[in-house]
Amino acid sequence: MSNSFVLVINSGSSSLKFAVIDSQNGEAVLTGLGECFGLPESRMSWKFNGEKTEIAIEGADSHHKIAIGKLVGLTEELGLQQDIVAVGHRIVHGGEKFTTTVRIDEAVTAEIEKLSDLAPLHNPAGAIGIRAAMEAFPSLPQFAVFDTAFHQTMPEKAFTGAISNELYKEYGIRRYGFHGTSHYFVSREAAKMLGKSIDESSYISVHLGNGASVCAIRNGVSVDTSMGFTPLAGLMMGTRSGDLDPGVIEFLMKKGWSPERVFDTLNKKSGFLGVSGLTSDARGILEAMQEGHEGARLAFEVFTYRVAKYIGSYMIPLSQLDAIIFTGGIGENSLDIRREVLNNLSLLGFVEDAAGNADARFGAAGIIGKSEMLGAVAMVIPTNEEFVIAQQSVELL
Known part of the structure; x- marks a missing residue:
């Protein structure tokens, strides 16, 4: 043993x-x-x-x-x-x-x-x-x-909010990012699978679960990520709204909503659950969509559209792209969601490998598509955050 x-x-x-x-x-x-x-x-x-x-x-x-x-x-x-x-x-x-x-x-x-x-x-x-x-x-x-440590390599232009600098100095309000151990792990695994040095390759890591985030990783370090000061920012999630015009908060409070009610709604009653009016679970969304449920269809489309938008925008901090990595419970298992995200990235040349997409599920890693234009692949890698925690603990021993 x-x-x-x-x-x-x-x-x-x-x-x-x-x-x-x-x-x-x-x-x-x-x-x-x-x-x-x-x-x-x-x-x-x-x-x-x-x-x-x-x-x-x-x-x-x-x-x-x-x-x-x-x-x-x-x-x-x-x-x-x-x-x-x-x-x-x-x-x-x-x-x-x-x-x-x-x-x-x-x-x-x-x-x-x-x-x-x-x-x-x-x-x-x-x-x-x-x-x-x-x-x-x-x-x-x-x-x-x-969770936040991996993102501490972000440059100032990526983590600074366009608000009064006093709010940063006094309260530490800035972009921190989360899911760091997951993004760290899958980027290293991707480099191994592709036979590349992590120090000389770039990835967009897409962690999709009940919580979801995207991370741009250049030469092994995080240079931007979608979650912010809290895990509420960025992508639409199971029950979280993701990015939202902050004016909505003022509007609701003027309508008599308490701060507690506003943020309970944004954190626990939005995302898949809020848009579909049905469930926060991606599997339930896909099943209902197949049965013709309009709310489920809209939730699916909003989610996949927003994921693709973030992936497209995260080309900006990278000088090259070697792979888009899907991970997390949804990213590792949902063939339909991955397919639709890749369809939304057709301008970047991404084409699904249908057989590869079908095979890379339930714990199996694999390549599910590629872009000849960018010389990049789309791949699935199951995350293992516990392994990162164990490895880093032993390294410090």
């Missing part, structure tokens, strides 16, 4: 995802989820050797602590604990403070908590998960890997 397993923890406000990852090959030895924290149906489930187990989590408070406590016993019971060399935590927002993976101490944890204004749903939960894991695994080194 490998001696370089990393326990990867992703703490949400009411959930805790975990995995034990082999840092050499990215294999997930154990995966699990604690969910519905704070509710009577709070539970924890995991999969090991193909078998799934689920238990209830009781206790009014500190569900993260309870779940991680059970995780300690689980890794002991399954004979994994002696092979775990580190704990890696996914942290959503590192602001400008954290530009790379760091080893966690009290000062780092406190700084993550200070950044909670920038990610109020995620950073406080991340810090709770860190404190619980530090107590549960006191002898293991622990590391924080930030």
Whole structure:
């Protein structure tokens, strides 16, 4: 058995995802989820050797602590604990403070908590998960890997908002970007698949899931990305609006809407769900569209059009294009959405490879189209953010 397993923890406000990852090959030895924290149906489930187990989590408070406590016993019971060399935590927002993976101490944890204004749903939960894991695994080194870190290479012209500079100086309002570990991983995998050096190639990475973002990657570094100060900006998503005229917010508030109602609508009732009036799930959209549902058809068209628009605009920061990379739950699996995005990119010479598109699904990577004009391909690469967290944790050891 490998001696370089990393326990990867992703703490949400009411959930805790975990995995034990082999840092050499990215294999997930154990995966699990604690969910519905704070509710009577709070539970924890995991999969090991193909078998799934689920238990209830009781206790009014500190569900993260309870779940991680059970995780300690689980890794002991399954004979994994002696092979775990580190704990890696996914942290959503590192602001400008954290530009790379760091080893966690009290000062780092406190700084993550200070950044909670920038990610109020995620950073406080991340810090709770860190404190619980530090107590549960006191002898293991622990590391924080930030969603925003990969995008800290963006030039000023890409991250600066066209607003008063005082807002940046006083409140740190700028473009930060997210999904950094995913964009980092798939760009490196694309370079390997194409036999190119990551330092001498350029990609447009398209992470499409319930959250979605596009990233322009030149010579291995992020030079622009679609999410902004928060994950609400950029592409239309499952329930998020993406880019929107901020005048709409003023208009609704003058109509008597509270700020809470406005942002609840933009974050939780927009995107696929809002446009279709039906569902936030891309599979449900495609099924309803085939049955003639007009709202679903419009949601599909708005989504694929906006993805293609962003891809086209991200040619600007690149001096060449080697590949468009589709990843994330939708990007890896939805043949129809990928096809329509490529159809919308016909001016750039992209033509779908129908057989390749059909084959590159459900965990399979592959080339799904190409542009002779640009000398570029379109490809699918399944993301593995947990592997990045494990690798970067071990590298810092």
